[in-house]
Amino acid sequence: MRTGRVQPWLFIGPAVGLLVFFLVYPSIYTIFLSFFYGMGESFAGWANYVHVFTDRTTLTAFRNNALWVVVFTTFTVSFGLAFAVLLDRVRYEKIIKSIIFIPMAISMVGAATIWRFIYAFRPEGSPQVGLLNAIVTGFGGQPVGWLTEAPWLNNFLLIVVGIWMWTGFCMVVLSAAYKNIPRELMEAARIDGANEWQVFGKVTLPSLKPALAVVATTMVVFVLKIFDIVFVMTDGLFGTEVLANRMYKEMFLFMDFGRASTIAVILLLLIIPVMVFNIRQFREQEMLR
Template identity: 60%
Template structure:
């Protein structure tokens, strides 16, 4: 028995060592550094966490992350579910899904660059190179600084990019769950007089609710870590700062390792409950199977 266990540990040990070196140790080191000063020399206690929860820049980042949290999640999951149902009824389902899923094949940095050109702005009277402003000017309007004016407009413009990328992912997962609904169950509901709307709300939606919950929590985790789009398109300027981008600035731009580590710990603590919820749901699904 001991020999068998020794063999088992000999196979598991390399993976545990790698996880310890590249995951556990950096996490513990970051937590420790969050209590040190900008040069990681002197102990400053909770000073960095005070900055993380009181500074205007971080408060703006928290506000924007909450905006992303609600709008991005609702849009990706809602559109993904709608498209999963609609594409199930078209003849060229595979082609339609491929086109919708295509943005996932583009890197987030690449998508940010593309959409930065879409939102590009030049003053009135100048030639417009941005697609949206070309349309606005062609319709007789004035060009709009989509990423330069009004923080609510800036953030929504960035959220649109995230939705464009992630909706295809949500659609594919939800489509698989939707196709798993037994046809007999749908036919029985139709025989009982249920219309398509009632069929969706009373039969389809309850049947795929576990998958819907997993997709929702996955989107929440992704949006809490949003960085690439904001960094490429605005770098957090014009009222578009988010927590992950602020962490990057504190670390690499301001060279304040203590504050950057504190922001990283705050972000980590915000994500952990959602990760645990996702793991719990996966385990429940395994038990149900």
């Protein structure tokens, strides 16, 4: 296409300017701060990095973030894909889609409130206000302290809240992409004698690949800095700490900008594989033109 030298910059100029001001400049400042003690008092060398990689709570946060990235991404993307594909086949698609989407619209305070009423614990013999324990005791079991069952159960239960909230995002994006696959492609495969699973594997999945890449990238990036669910539900206690919550505490509660910045820098480094993956996708798309 005919594009001058200046024209592209007119298109991306405003975006680049804003990004540099709001995100690049603070990031550079953050990298700088990560090599200083406290609020920038004296040069720390690598001390903050050593601390972050040896501190027990931060190490727990690394483990939990890994758990979030794997479990949260897997489930939001698979559920989103399942809803996108399955709902296309039923007449009540719009209603169900709205139901799945509603959690995205609920504020974090509202979501936290309702999940408290699912995970709440009351002593045996007193009325259970938590749904899970009402079911457990209804079957004659002992009430369970769901959010204190470290380290696996409580983390998974927090991730469930995230999946509930964010599957709607994956569904909207994937469903739109699915509806755009030319139906003739699928029909042709069916006429060739492929069953539904084969159609899914040979036509649907390859066609959805770019959309899946986008959704998975967004989820991984989002969950790397997962904060609010943990902040309002456990605040990282009972072994549920995550990096962004740790960073928040170091920064605003303990006023240790050095350590908080170090955690932020590590988040930036963790994104590198995702960027490499995306640049490949980017090139692939352009090659096919």
